[in-house]
Amino acid sequence: MNIAGLLLPKSIVAYLYDDFTLRQALEKMRYHGYTHLPVITRDNRYYGTISEGDLLWYFMDAGTIDLAKCQETRIRDALTLKHYPPVPIDMNIPEVVDLLVSYNFLPVVDDRDSFVGIVTRNKILKKLSDANHGDKKVTTTISYGNPSLFTPNI
Template sequence: MIEKHLQKLLLQRRGKFMIPASLVATVNVNNSLDHAFLVLTKDRYAKIIVVDNENHYRGQLSLAMITDRLLETERINVNKLNELTVADVMQTNTPVIQDPFDVEENLRLMIDQSFLAVVDHQDQFCGIVTRRELLKAVSYTLHEFGKDYEVMPKKQSDNE
């Protein structure tokens, strides 16, 4: 559990935690891999959110996933870009969150993810929480903590 004073400082930046869905590039599960490849390349994203026609979160897709699917024994088959859809290649077992302000859970999940998809109770895609924004909040907290609080060591027991 995060110490309550640290939590308070971390949450001072809560307004920047989530990037709303309207500002996040996505691809549709039915898009061709060709389209997804272009979006990922043009926007220089490592991974992108995948949604369905009703904006439900469905997974994530990366250039590496696409490339892996195009590999054959001795060459890359670019014809598959038009034959396959995002649904054929995307990753569906990525962690999602509903509370972008649960700092402890988000930090735990961010160890292995560069961003987390935020969904509502109906799996509607709401936005993303990025590792970058959480690290900025942690940095802020580490730099500001001493301005508001004085840290004293706990009294040591006689056995120590």
Template sequence: MFSPVIERLIQEKAGSFLIPATRIAFVYDDNPLYHAFLILTRVKYSKIPVLDQQNHVVGLLSLAMITDKMMKTDKISLDPLTELQVKDVMQVDFPKINFAQTTLEVQLHLLVDNAFLPVVNDHDVFQGLLTRREWIKVFNYIAHNFDSKYKVTSITKNSDI
């Protein structure tokens, strides 16, 4: 559990955690794989969300997942780009969060192993991304502002530290 003081400082920046869906590159699960290949090549993100037609997050997709389908024993084939859809290649086992239902501590634990987390609303509709980078920016804020907002006194003797 976070210290209440630390949690208050985090909450001061909580509004900046979410990168809104309007600023996120994504693909639909029924897009042809070549479309996703082009998107991932252009945006230079390592992985992007995959949505269904109702804007629910149904997967994640990376360039490595696509190129893995293109690799043959002795050559690279472009056939999968026209023969497959995003849903044939995407990762379907991944964490996602709802801000209203996910504690700050759970968010942080999930970000240890994930560069980003898709954020959904109560209807499971994609709202944006929570990124490890944004959390690091919050901790930077805390590290630089803690002493200006709080006075800390030691509860142990200096020799006990």
């Protein structure tokens, strides 16, 4: 099974354009309550992922939080963004799970390399959990070492 059915489409995802200002980035993060947002170009290419930490380090390095400068400075001109690896929309779930160990979401691109949305760790875990419960493969006990250590005294 691939991730297409688990995609949160661009139309409902919060994202930023690389020509947005740092102030716009801060406002959008605050409004949506996210600490990371994907950044795309105006021609719909994934550019990178911005975090609150990126913005904080930028201000620390600048030595000030100058609101006028925040309104003038573009994301692409100020920050080296973290690159959450974009994944193709037809990637299989097991491959995505391996990547989501390190990221809370992954940007998804189509066969033309255009940003189409994101897939989240939570959505994948929910799908795997539902599949696990549906197949009655739920592990109810885990035994570590000596089983007598886990046996209640009667």
